Amino acid sequence: MRRVIRIAAAATATTCLAFTATACGQSFAEANRAKHAGVGLAFDIGGRDDHSFNEAAARGTEDAQKKLGVKVKMLTAKNGETEADREQRLSSFAEAGYNPVIGVGFAYSQSVQNVAKDFPATTFGVVDAVPQGKNVDAMVFAEHEGSYLAGVAAALKSKTHNVGFIGGVNNALIQKFQAGFEQGVRDTDPKTKVVSQYLYPNNDKGFNDPAAAKAKAAGMIDSGIDVIYTAAGQSGAGSIEEISKHKGVWAIGVDSDQYRQPGLAQYKDHILTSVVKNVDVAVFDLIKSYEAHKPLTGIHAYDLKHQGVSLATSGGFIKDIEPQIDAARKKIIEGKVKVKETP
């Protein structure tokens, strides 16, 4: 009797496998041909309210909602995702007729490239990466130019002539922040020393480890550094918290205007400025171009000139050095200063 059951179980399993393996049915896309449904926005881990660039991207779509009257749908990545999960998310949007479909963050680079091939009629956008494809808009930002201005501010504000840079993960993206910052400091005051350190060599945990950033900042302050620029996503909050405990030490924020963030309100008197990445502008541009039936494709660099990056002035702490910063901005825009992308 037991044997019979076992054989029956094995047989059912095999038939199930065989049935699914032949995959004789229709695919979802074939069964559901959809019309234009709106804009699809796929976030990286952290979701809509990460106080950082997911939030900025969401702001861009909300602008489009108000000004262009498009519908928007947002989905968020889970922890421990694989390429297959990301591709499914993007395909779901495209199958349901969402257009354009935007992946926020470099994690979507490969998946956008793969899915864009399957949906040639859909326009795909990706932030911070340059995947290939005829129907792909790669939105990259001149973080190095914004960081250059932060370097200028840091050099002018430092009393000890020692400034620091903390990066979350030592990858190409964060190196742009480091390179720009270092160059900005050097060009403004050659005597000022810059110490640049990373939380992790290549683990994305570096963007979500405030405790590590806190310890790094404490070490820097002990060695006499009095302006610290942290480019480490969520980890940045840890470094800002540590800095707020020390009088006369400034923090420089990243991605969004961190002075205005409710979560960091109690430390805001220590936030000198922030290097703001206007992801919302880029996202809005793409949606607008699509609505005008001329969807953007190819690589689009959002630099200082096109207001893709900027230095926040909230709090008024850099009001006294505004002339110098404006001068530096002008030089970059006019091309007199070329900011390097690698340190």
Added chain:
Amino acid sequence: MSTSTTTPAKNPAVDAIARSATRDKVILAIAAPVLAIVAAIVISSLVFLASGENPFRAYGIMADYGHYSDSQVWIINKAVPYYLSALAVAIGFRMNLFNIGVDGQYRLAAFAAAAVGGAIALPGAIQIILLIVIAMLVGALWSGIAGLLKTTRGVSEVITTIMLNAIAASIIGYFLQDGRLAIKDGNLLHTKFLPESSHFFSFPTHPKPVYGFVVIAVLAGALYWFGINRTRFGFDLRAVGASESAAEASGVSVKRMVVSSMLLSGAAAGLVGMPTLLGESFQYGTDFPAGIGFTGIAIALLGRNHPVGMAFGALLWAFLDRTGSRLEFEGYAQEIVGVIQGVIVLCVVIAYEIVRRYGLRLQQRKVGEELAALSTADKSDNKPEVSA
């Protein structure tokens, strides 16, 4: 097996007991999974209701989305590594070894195979076989450390395998850097691409292909079944799992069994990353899937360490992964599928335990009744019942 000795002078009463016991066993064997499924559906429905959603609409969406061909291909491809991971965990489970290190083992194994595969280019089949062997060896080596530490120093494998996970991640982190074993590709770092010759075959299904590695997974499952149930080694393994001291007393070297089953578990773990490496990514990068080792623990529990049960478990898990994302698309909370997966594992574990205990009690009562009937017929004794 036990009926091989000839039973003279059949006792009809004993025969009746045996017959009804077989019948109960069958009913109970069916009762456990049915109970688990019903309980899981009821609890999941309550979760949906508590979050203010209609559970039946949700099940409808899941069933509908799951039946499309692209979903089925996706589910099979996702289930293959899950199944291999569950096999690796189950080998340990069968002798009470808790190998939590499958995660580190398969990642290190896949990384080593990718590094070697990117550096050499042998003709097709040889290269693929070489890479699989390397992966299995590295996986076995890594879990073998835990086995050795357990037998020589008495360190619990739970602790060592967890630690080895962290060490594996650090080793990969060290070598996966520009100028060492990795090349930079935008913001990602990955090993060199494998040559075309090491791409594993795939079934040309519609619209996407199914990993050819599904064949290896089925073979591994069959091998697992044969090894555990039909060999001396498997018998020793189960004996040690049932009672270490009894196995030792009957001449099984428990230490040898611990090391060899850890090695086997690690070798199976080495296969987990192969479908992805040889069938999809063709390199090991910072975005290589992690965490399948832990999913494997849940699936081994779900499938009760049975090769067919785990296949169902892996497919179910992949089905929930696939259709869960669809639920999010339809406006349900993203976390709800994680809750359902957890509920299913708990329901299965609890249902089997409840049925086991009930079956035990039933059996005791039945045997007691029959014996009492026999003894009253004999009118030998009528001692008062002793309460435990």
